[in-house]
Amino acid sequence: MAKKVAVIGAGVSGLISLKCCVDEGLEPTCFERTEDIGGLWRFKENVEEGRASIYQSVITNTSKEMSCFSDFPMPEHFPNFLHNSKLLEYFRIVARKFDLLKYIQFQTTVLSVTKRQDFSSSGQWEIVTKSNGKEQSAVFDAVMVCSGHHILPHIPLQSFPGIERFKGQYFHSRQYKHPEGFEGKRILVIGMGNSASDIAVELSKKAAQVFISLRQGSWVMSRISDDGYPWDVVFHTRFSSMLRNVLPRMVLKWMMERQMNRWFNHENYGLEPQNKYLMKEPVTNDDLPSRVLYGAIKVKSRVKELTETSAIFEDGTVEEDIDVIIFATGYTFSFPFLEDSFVKVENNMVSLYKYMFPPHLEKPTLACMGLIQPLGSIFPTVELQARWVTRVFKGLCTLPSESTMRADIIKRNEKRVDLFGESQSQIVQTNYIDYLDELAFEIGAKPDILSFLLKDPKLAMQLYFGPCSSYQYRLVGPGQWEGARNAIFTQKQRILKPLKTRSLKASSNFPISFLLKILGLLAVVVGFFFQLQWF
Numbered sequence: 001m002a003k004k005v006a007v008i009g010a011g012v013s014g015l016i017s018l019k020c021c022v023d024e025g026l027e028p029t030c031f032e033r034t035e036d037i038g039g040l041w042r043f044k045e046n047v048e049e050g051r052a053s054i055y056q057s058v059i060t061n062t063s064k065e066m067s068c069f070s071d072f073p074m075p076e077h078f079p080n081f082l083h084n085s086k087l088l089e090y091f092r093i094v095a096r097k098f099d100l101l102k103y104i105q106f107q108t109t110v111l112s113v114t115k116r117q118d119f120s121s122s123g124q125w126e127i128v129t130k131s132n133g134k135e136q137s138a139v140f141d142a143v144m145v146c147s148g149h150h151i152l153p154h155i156p157l158q159s160f161p162g163i164e165r166f167k168g169q170y171f172h173s174r175q176y177k178h179p180e181g182f183e184g185k186r187i188l189v190i191g192m193g194n195s196a197s198d199i200a201v202e203l204s205k206k207a208a209q210v211f212i213s214l215r216q217g218s219w220v221m222s223r224i225s226d227d228g229y230p231w232d233v234v235f236h237t238r239f240s241s242m243l244r245n246v247l248p249r250m251v252l253k254w255m256m257e258r259q260m261n262r263w264f265n266h267e268n269y270g271l272e273p274q275n276k277y278l279m280k281e282p283v284t285n286d287d288l289p290s291r292v293l294y295g296a297i298k299v300k301s302r303v304k305e306l307t308e309t310s311a312i313f314e315d316g317t318v319e320e321d322i323d324v325i326i327f328a329t330g331y332t333f334s335f336p337f338l339e340d341s342f343v344k345v346e347n348n349m350v351s352l353y354k355y356m357f358p359p360h361l362e363k364p365t366l367a368c369m370g371l372i373q374p375l376g377s378i379f380p381t382v383e384l385q386a387r388w389v390t391r392v393f394k395g396l397c398t399l400p401s402e403s404t405m406r407a408d409i410i411k412r413n414e415k416r417v418d419l420f421g422e423s424q425s426q427i428v429q430t431n432y433i434d435y436l437d438e439l440a441f442e443i444g445a446k447p448d449i450l451s452f453l454l455k456d457p458k459l460a461m462q463l464y465f466g467p468c469s470s471y472q473y474r475l476v477g478p479g480q481w482e483g484a485r486n487a488i489f490t491q492k493q494r495i496l497k498p499l500k501t502r503s504l505k506a507s508s509n510f511p512i513s514f515l516l517k518i519l520g521l522l523a524v525v526v527g528f529f530f531q532l533q534w535f
């Protein structure tokens with residue numbers, strides 16, 4: 001009999017977990033507290049208790065080719081970076097295509113997940129849900145927790161002496177929806193993550209003045225990279241990932257600093273990160289530097305104290321007549337339906353093997369999905385997590401001993417602190433390709449570049465020097481997809497398609513085009529030797 005799996009939440013993690021359960025012949029049931037799919041990506045005008053809340057203008061910071069599921073590329077005409085409504089459209093297409101909606105019980109909240117008495121032999125869980133005021137209980141063989149980690153606001157008021165005196169309005173970025181109502185105001189945004197930057201930029205078009213207060217600073221990069229390609233198709237190649245892993249830290253730091261300052265000098269703009277050695281998640285924002293250049297946004301240091309109407313900063317400067325303070329200070333998370341003894345959140349940290357499995361369970365039948373912040377897109381990441389977890393549930397993959405898992409958790413955490421720092425915003429930060437490969441290795445879906453070099457050298461070159469998109473994990477092993485090779489070779493076409501909105505006549509100037517071809521050939525040869533870029 002197929003194993004029954006409970007999936008908690010129907011955001012992107014829940015949807016892809018459902019699909020993987022079905023692919024593996026498991027019997028899933030998804031409980032979603034709201035009336036629809038999409039989680040964070042379903043914008044609503046009002047803030048809902050227990051669900052992530054985004055502002056109306058959110059656009060993905062990872063591109064469509066790097067964010068789609070591995071056997072289902074996004075439609076060719078979709079833009080490269082997607083407005084939240086467009087990404088939701090993709091999730092709706094996925095749900096329809098793979099017939100996932102029939103497994104979801106909407107408006108059903110999971111209240112508790114407890115071990116059955118015979119857990120040590122059965123590994124089963126009892127789940128209590130509430131729907132239309134009625135509580136129900138059911139037994140499941142396994143549980144995938146997909147309830148999200150951008151729901152609870154982290155709003156560190158204790159770090160802002162005087163906030164109780166402040167007479168203006170203040171709130172967390174989760175409550176920000178759009179710039180209407182902020183016309184002519186003097187606004188202070190706290191934080192330097194993607195939320196803070198987006199909100200500061202948007203408000204700076206309406207407000208009298210926006211200030212952004214930084215604690216540690218951050219690298220700011222554009223969504224647009226070399227030759228106008230999306231940043232992540234250029235950045236996330238196996239070749240550059242290998243370089244980042246083998247180069248000495250000093251060299252890496254120098255290269256990163258140089259690369260990040262190519263667009264604008266972060267020091268001149270007051271944005272430079274305090275610790276330039278860290279690979280902390282950069283901010284992706286195309287407009288922030290220009291808004292600073294216009295003076296519409298003023299970059300300030302950390303807030304030392306607030307008065308009734310003003311903010312005093314660490315460097316001694318004061319900004320008067322502040323009307324609004326927005327705390328874009330990130331999130332914390334919790335699992336109110338789980339006992340602490342299963343998954344304990346302490347100082348915003350959890351001890352999970354490979355960010356998924358509690359190491360101490362007698363049976364590996366519970367996993368937390370998507371509780372991660374990769375330097376790339378979360379969507380293919382959580383897909384690989386789900387492919388592995390479902391195979392663990394089926395007994396096709398096994399976990400190591402508890403002590404090995406605990407040792408791995410400690411080592412991984414030390415490495416994380418070393419690479420990304422100790423800031424709360426970096427607590428579930430991971431490298432991208434390394435983590436994807438690690439998961440793919442577990443299920444036997446990691447492509448072996450050397451063997452491809454022998455049997456399909458053209459593909460091997462793409463795999464190594466091209467963007468490490470999710471299709472790479474459908475070439476071999478379980479869940480192999482025959483369209484994967486073609487999807488890899490047509491990535492460029494799908495990236496360029498939405499840009500081809502004006503037809504340009506091809507030039508008939510023979511000598512120039514001939515010359516360009518020769519130069520192009522030369523560039524290919526040079527490129528091959530230096531092997532630095534994808535295109």
Ligand code: FAD
Pocket residue numbers: 008009010011012013014031032033034037038039040041050051052054058059060061062108109110111146147148149150195337369370376377378379
């Ligand atoms: P969520 O989308 O939060 O979904 C969780 C679901 O679980 C919700 O539907 C909720 O109602 C349900 N739920 C919760 N508790 C219960 C319960 N007790 N019972 C039943 N149902 C429950 N990542 C990227 O890769 N690229 C991006 O461009 C990107 N942009 C982002 C922009 C913003 C503003 C934020 C905050 C994050 C962004 N992220 C991005 C990261 C983001 O976390 C992921 O994109 C993703 O949406 C997380 O999906 P999820 O399904 O894990 O969680």
Ligand code: NAP
Pocket residue numbers: 058059060061062150156159173190191192193194195196198214215216217281284328329330331373423424425426
């Ligand atoms: P975040 O990345 O956690 O950033 C929080 C910011 O608040 C950090 O700059 C942090 O500073 C600062 N902060 C925290 N505590 C503070 C304190 N006590 N005093 C001063 N500053 C403090 O949160 P986020 O920006 O909301 O982003 C959450 C996730 O959503 C991220 O993964 C992000 O990429 C994603 N997101 C994506 C988009 C998009 O464009 N698609 C938009 C928004 C968010 P330190 O750096 O010094 O710790």
